[in-house]
Amino acid sequence: MPPRLGPNGYESDDDDNDLLDQGRRRARRLLDGFIDFAFQGNVLEIAFGLILASMFTAVITSLVSDILLPPISVLLPLNKNLEEKFAILRPGPNYRHGEPGYNTLKQAQEDGAVVMAYGYFLNRLVNFIGVGFSLYGLASLYQCFSKDPIIKRTVKCKYCRKRINEKSTRCVNCTSWQDGREDRLFGR
DSSP states (O other), X not given: OOOOBOTTSSBOSHHHHHHHHHHHHHHHHHHHHHHHHHTSHHHHHHHHHHHHHHHHHHHHHHIIIIIIHHHHHHHTTOSSOGGGOOEEEEOOTTOOTTSOOOSSHHHHHHTTOEEEOHHHHHHHHHHHHHHHHHXXXXXXXXXXXXXXXXXXXXXXXXXXXXXXXXXXXXXXXXXOBSSSHHHHHHTO
């Protein structure tokens, strides 16, 4: 197929312009779609919630690690911070028997010893419980001032024994009535 010649006798640029316009339209549609998605109310609420949760977690982590655990380490005969407690499962190549072992967890790990860092785990566990209780308290406080419940109270269905909202009139799993209609209707 011979090239299409324009009025000046040269090849026409219409095909190139069509491809560029089509590419621009696709790029614009992609950008508009992203803007619609990114600035929807739900996405912004989720982003705000994640940022707030990460800040809240950092504060609780600091509270547990820097304020609560050091006095516990002093009160209990631990001789170290709780985070530094570890057990040597297999010593490293530079370990000398009969001498005091490794002083720190880092020293043992650098020597290649196999260690069980139970203090670090206990620190994380206390941290997790602290964050959990704090978030529960924050949700309870929010629920006092708002009509939108965050904490959903549940009960077991009398018939299928699955958990449902305590305010439900029917079970979402087995569709039985929770107010006793079926008992009265079928004489149970």
